[in-house]
Amino acid sequence: MTVVEERREAEVATPEFEKAANRAASRRGFLLSLPAYAYLVLFFAVPLVIVLIYSFATRNRFGGTDLSGWNFDAYRKLSEPIVRDILFRSLWLAILTTLICLVVAYPFAYFIATRRPLVRNLMLVFVMIPFWTNFLVRNYAWRVLLGNDGLFTNISEALGLGERELLFTTSAVVIGLVYGFLPFMVLPLYASIERIDLSLIEASRDLYASGFQAFRKVLFPLSLPGVIAGSILVFVPSLGAYVTPEILGGAKTTLLGSYIVTQFLTARNWPVGASLSFVLMAVMLVATLVYFRSGGKNL
Amino acid sequence: MGDGGDHSVNDASAAVQLSAITKRFGDVVAVDNVDLEIADGEFFALLGPSGCGKTTTLRMVAGLEFPTEGSLKIFGNEVGTLPPNKRPVNTVFQDYALFPHMTVEANVAFGLKMQRVAKAEIAGRVQEAIGLVRLEGLEQRRSQQLSGGQRQRVALARALVNRPKVLLLDEPLGALDLKLRQEMQRELKALQREVGITFVFVTHDQEEALTMADRIGVMNEGELLQVGTPEGIYERPVNRFVANFIGQSNLIDASVVSGDTVCLADGNHIPGRSDLPVGTRVALCLRPERVEMHPVTAVPAGHTSISGRLESVTYLGNALVYTVANEWTELEIRLENQPGGFRPYVGDDVAVSWMPDAVTVVRA
Amino acid sequence: MSSTVQPRGSTKIALSVHSWLVYLFFFAPIFVLVVFSFSADRNVGRWGGFTLQWYQDFTEHSQLQNAVWVSVRVALLSTLISVVLGTLAALALERFKFRGRKVFDALLYLPIIIPDVTMAVMMLLFFSEFFDVLDAWFGLDLQKGLGSITISHIAFNISFVSVVVRARLAGMSEVLEEAALDLYATRWKTFRYVTFPQIIPGVAGGALLALTLSLDDVVITQFAAGPGATTLPVFVFGLIRRGVTPLINATSVLMLTASVFLVVLSLAFQQFSGRSGRPSLRAARQAVSAKPTTNTHIKEGIYQ
Numbered sequence: 001m002t003v004v005e006e007r008r009e010a011e012v013a014t015p016e017f018e019k020a021a022n023r024a025a026s027r028r029g030f031l032l033s034l035p036a037y038a039y040l041v042l043f044f045a046v047p048l049v050i051v052l053i054y055s056f057a058t059r060n061r062f063g064g065t066d067l068s069g070w071n072f073d074a075y076r077k078l079s080e081p082i083v084r085d086i087l088f089r090s091l092w093l094a095i096l097t098t099l100i101c102l103v104v105a106y107p108f109a110y111f112i113a114t115r116r117p118l119v120r121n122l123m124l125v126f127v128m129i130p131f132w133t134n135f136l137v138r139n140y141a142w143r144v145l146l147g148n149d150g151l152f153t154n155i156s157e158a159l160g161l162g163e164r165e166l167l168f169t170t171s172a173v174v175i176g177l178v179y180g181f182l183p184f185m186v187l188p189l190y191a192s193i194e195r196i197d198l199s200l201i202e203a204s205r206d207l208y209a210s211g212f213q214a215f216r217k218v219l220f221p222l223s224l225p226g227v228i229a230g231s232i233l234v235f236v237p238s239l240g241a242y243v244t245p246e247i248l249g250g251a252k253t254t255l256l257g258s259y260i261v262t263q264f265l266t267a268r269n270w271p272v273g274a275s276l277s278f279v280l281m282a283v284m285l286v287a288t289l290v291y292f293r294s295g296g297k298n299l
Numbered sequence: 300m301g302d303g304g305d306h307s308v309n310d311a312s313a314a315v316q317l318s319a320i321t322k323r324f325g326d327v328v329a330v331d332n333v334d335l336e337i338a339d340g341e342f343f344a345l346l347g348p349s350g351c352g353k354t355t356t357l358r359m360v361a362g363l364e365f366p367t368e369g370s371l372k373i374f375g376n377e378v379g380t381l382p383p384n385k386r387p388v389n390t391v392f393q394d395y396a397l398f399p400h401m402t403v404e405a406n407v408a409f410g411l412k413m414q415r416v417a418k419a420e421i422a423g424r425v426q427e428a429i430g431l432v433r434l435e436g437l438e439q440r441r442s443q444q445l446s447g448g449q450r451q452r453v454a455l456a457r458a459l460v461n462r463p464k465v466l467l468l469d470e471p472l473g474a475l476d477l478k479l480r481q482e483m484q485r486e487l488k489a490l491q492r493e494v495g496i497t498f499v500f501v502t503h504d505q506e507e508a509l510t511m512a513d514r515i516g517v518m519n520e521g522e523l524l525q526v527g528t529p530e531g532i533y534e535r536p537v538n539r540f541v542a543n544f545i546g547q548s549n550l551i552d553a554s555v556v557s558g559d560t561v562c563l564a565d566g567n568h569i570p571g572r573s574d575l576p577v578g579t580r581v582a583l584c585l586r587p588e589r590v591e592m593h594p595v596t597a598v599p600a601g602h603t604s605i606s607g608r609l610e611s612v613t614y615l616g617n618a619l620v621y622t623v624a625n626e627w628t629e630l631e632i633r634l635e636n637q638p639g640g641f642r643p644y645v646g647d648d649v650a651v652s653w654m655p656d657a658v659t660v661v662r663a
Numbered sequence: 664m665s666s667t668v669q670p671r672g673s674t675k676i677a678l679s680v681h682s683w684l685v686y687l688f689f690f691a692p693i694f695v696l697v698v699f700s701f702s703a704d705r706n707v708g709r710w711g712g713f714t715l716q717w718y719q720d721f722t723e724h725s726q727l728q729n730a731v732w733v734s735v736r737v738a739l740l741s742t743l744i745s746v747v748l749g750t751l752a753a754l755a756l757e758r759f760k761f762r763g764r765k766v767f768d769a770l771l772y773l774p775i776i777i778p779d780v781t782m783a784v785m786m787l788l789f790f791s792e793f794f795d796v797l798d799a800w801f802g803l804d805l806q807k808g809l810g811s812i813t814i815s816h817i818a819f820n821i822s823f824v825s826v827v828v829r830a831r832l833a834g835m836s837e838v839l840e841e842a843a844l845d846l847y848a849t850r851w852k853t854f855r856y857v858t859f860p861q862i863i864p865g866v867a868g869g870a871l872l873a874l875t876l877s878l879d880d881v882v883i884t885q886f887a888a889g890p891g892a893t894t895l896p897v898f899v900f901g902l903i904r905r906g907v908t909p910l911i912n913a914t915s916v917l918m919l920t921a922s923v924f925l926v927v928l929s930l931a932f933q934q935f936s937g938r939s940g941r942p943s944l945r946a947a948r949q950a951v952s953a954k955p956t957t958n959t960h961i962k963e964g965i966y967q
Binding site: 025026027028029030032033035036037039040041043044045046047048050051054104105107108110111112123125126127128129130132133134135136137138140141142143144145147151153154179182211236237239240242243246247256257260261264270273274277278280281284285288 | 674677678679681682685686688689690691692693695696699707708709747748749751752754755756758759760761762763764767770771773774776777778779780781783784785786787788789792814815817818821822825875878879881882885886896899900903904907911912915918919921922923925926930
Binding site: 361362382383384388389390392393394398399400409410414457458461 | 836839842844845847848849856860861
């Protein structure tokens, strides 16, 4: 009796067939990735290379850029006092912002993590809302608050503290940055504290640790991944901040982001702008690597 | 292969036939030159520790992996290079792999829908399959709303509704708790008899394999070591690994002296039948329930014995497990808890004895 | 609950007060902004009675209206394209091994970590060079505008979409797809009936994220925009630099409303998509476990 099957008789498996099958699967994967791959090569990788090329170019007398005669002039310019000051100021403000965020966010995150689930969720939702709100608008809100005739000044006057001009100062920029990036600190901290078995603190208290010792020896070390993650998430965008200093800062507080933009839009020194962009990106990559090394991936 | 006899199958009627099947992942040989025939209507278990290649073997039959080499036939048709959707087999996956976004009914109907079976027929067959696994009334539930046992049944119905020629089950009871597992063992067995389809299941649980399967294939490190009925494998394991993996065994090192005598480590010659060449290093496989324990001076006539000191006694209620040791071996003896039996104390010298036919000589 | 580790006594009061202050810090500026957008006084910061004047001004301001439409078009178009490309990329990376996979993975990851300003510079230089080349070859006179903005938004959105979809795919067992193949589904049907329904929450999350990022962006857009067209945030940013006006207040409140609407939509979607339980909690954890980010970019995590 023959088998009444219309199925086509397949061949006996061979290593060649297996290889061909693997190759076909690999080809399917490549084809799926191709549209995005091609797009990113054309509209991301190529632009990145162009920036790199420009960073070695020379600015000519007409504000244009000569691409011949490559040199390191643009990078050498980084050591000039003006640029160096801007670099250090940006660095200092980014560090300050990070520290303030850490000090403010830690007790807050701890408090959320020790609430019962319902309260916890509610509290988190109200961290998410500012987190998601348009960044520009949130900075603008501070501009309104701190402005000449703003509420802050009015209150300050009413309290007899005199007219306090905060807007266009470094303090205003720091307030804006903290306001903008605080949720970036709160969420990782919360996530890492929430994962800690809090009975460990209980155990340490049982072993005669004081409240502060329990924090310093148990809670803080265990939440370190969150501290590192949050710090990088705040530090990195603070360093490259552009919108906040533009809206809340003054002429005396030029930061890296604004300086780069100026090189392109007004100063027309593209090579310097390009080299600074590259330096900024390098810092970002290093920070990201630190983040991964510190176990940020499996946080 | 195996114990042959009533299960010998010829090519055309073998439900599944693997000939010289090998699967390599890079340098790793997952399945090594396996030959296996599974008869139509058989309930077959592939048994082995994790990583032994049993799941890879099953996946090759399902079409989820292609063999590197070898022939794979289902009812005489070569299928080794066909994709899973062109093979007349269906699988019950380890964690059931029910589609979470579909109801029970939609899950069961999925295979038929994909085969473009007429709507009216789908409805009937789905009902039938759901009835078969006794899930009536749960048709509109989603898998998250089902218990482990119910999910298992849905997975079975979803596969069986397609009337596969062979049903493959990957650790089908692994995710269930003990009590449910035992219940499902009986049920699966009954279900297989009812539908009459060949079931091939993979398990690492020897008890499960012994209880359910008509025949068992024991695998280790990619090799198929032995195929046989549960009894055949338990009684006559081919090597040390099988003896140890299926049930508990006392394994005593020995070497072959002649066709029916082996030499122990202490130089004593005792009966032990084998057809291995003289001098081969072997192990004597003694099941704990097949040995007896007596005072050193009162070994029954016809028994072979080893003496040693009683090291420990474990009380199990219905039975007692004694450990007896001497300088070169350690034995476990399991005795029924009956009044009036020999009850030595720890530290006593005792003789462990057995009838010559209780011992199996296996390759070391 | 671990009641004994709950802060107690004065510690608890201090922590509680601190939390309220943080919330005050978060919401007071927004609240003030919203309130004063209804103030009749031209001087922002002084209450001059309720009015809807500024909102009416907004609707009558033709440049603002133009900018709104540019924003909406850019957001929708870039979201649509990046969702398609990003989802395909996610599928390729999560389900296949292929040559160049690692390079692709890294390339896909760069737009997420690159600073906004750097990316902005890249776009500026690229379009000036690229358009020069095209102009020279084809005798065109290309201008930056809607097209260049959209192209630059897609360039960063693809990455965010793919990260979100990948997270979803990684959480979905490949066995489901094997089960579908085993049940006679072709590859396409497997995708259509099993994979895709499973990743819809991820795709939708990615889409919402792309929308938000596109509607939020200032720096990159500013450099990719030209005389042809500009988006609402860039236009508003320009206005803000010239000073605070009630019109900007009203516009800001409208942008705020759009943001909040998107958040609510995403939270509701998470609840609805059945993976709920503790959405915000999970979101927070994923906000962190999601690849590290810059600026507004950590937002990706919230949608997973």
